[in-house]
Amino acid sequence: MQINGANVLVTGANRGLGRQFARSLVERGAAKVYATARRPELVDVPGVIPVRLDITDTTSVAAAAVAAPDVDILVNNAGISTGANLISGDLATIRREMDTHFYGTLNVIRAFAPQLAGGAILNVLSAISWLAFDGAGAYHAAKAAEWALTNSARLELAAQRTLVTGLHLGAADTDMMAWYSGDKAAPEVVVAAALDGIEADRTEVLADSWSRQVKAWLAEDPAVIYREAAAALTA
Template sequence: MNIQNATVLVTGANRGLGAEFARQALARGASKVYAAARDPSTVGLAGVVPVKLDVTDAAAVGALAADLGDVDLVINNAGIADMKGVLDQDADASLRRMLETNVFGILNVSRAFAPVLARNGGGAFLNVLSVASWISSPVLAAYAVSKSAAWGLTNGLRNELAGQGTQVLALHVGFIDTDLTKGLGVPKLGVATVVDSGFAALEEGRAEVAVDELTQAVKRGLSAEPGIYTLPR
């Protein structure tokens, strides 16, 4: 998928990684970038078209897809994270919130825009996932459940959309320097590095990319015995 001359929709585009996806899409020659956010007035990047979108509202997503018939690249970036273990007192409510955004949000957007991409020659989805798709830790256990589900969803979408020529790229990455990771005393990647890797993989026609060394090591270790599925507290 070539970014140059593409019409791009970025979800969660008002800050952090989403804003950087929008900025780099413009820099790489995209003809138009729709920057989606629950409150489009919070989108401050010049050159984009702010649009209102709550990815958890399937009807609203469908209405937006009907309006944006020129899109040929969708970046499913919107996501939330709660620092919860799966057995924490309020883990049920927290996990449901994350599943609604991190999994059903991707499903809502993908289901609504897949026909749009088909009409425009196939196009692509880029789904922002995580090293937590493959590994868990006590503080991120509930989040990891949602990202593992999002990985499975992404693989399912790739199979079902292959016939219409739609590329589906899973972007897995460790800790990124955004609002989601505030308070975590761990090494973090800059948003520019992550987006650059994602767009490079997209233009290479890849199905999956592990951006950083941690994520690459975890992926290699999935077949290890004993399995590398957990991080220490």
């Protein structure tokens, strides 16, 4: 899958990783970059085509698929992090996480799948797809669901030769992680790993050492995983 000359659509392209995807795609010679956002007037990347898209609104998604009818690569980046836990958190907030990461991403994939034969989908997941955090129960569940969606979409779209890639990362330096004072990857480093992965036809990209560590823990008993994760996070 070559980015040079491809038409690419990015969700949530007005800030954070999505804005960096749009910039890097232009730099790598994408023919068209549809930089979508709930408020497209906020898209400030030179050389892109701003398109209005709220991934949780099926009418908005259908309109975007008409406005961008020739997409080769879809980057499902849009996301939220509410900090809601599952037992104590507000149910409407928990549903909003699921509506965004799972149903929102699914809405976009369903609308654009007919355009993506021989193309690619990149879903921006997280190390938290695989590891629960107290204070991020809803985000963990929604990202785990989005990971499952990634795997099912890959199977369901194999017949039309659509590469479906999951990107996992720990922390990147964006608004979403502004509260976090630990190590954060630069958005351009994460995005470069993701785009290199697509160009190498990879089904999974682990963008940093934390996502590689969390993936390695999956083979362990949960008691071991959560003991080792707690130790690593307090080290």
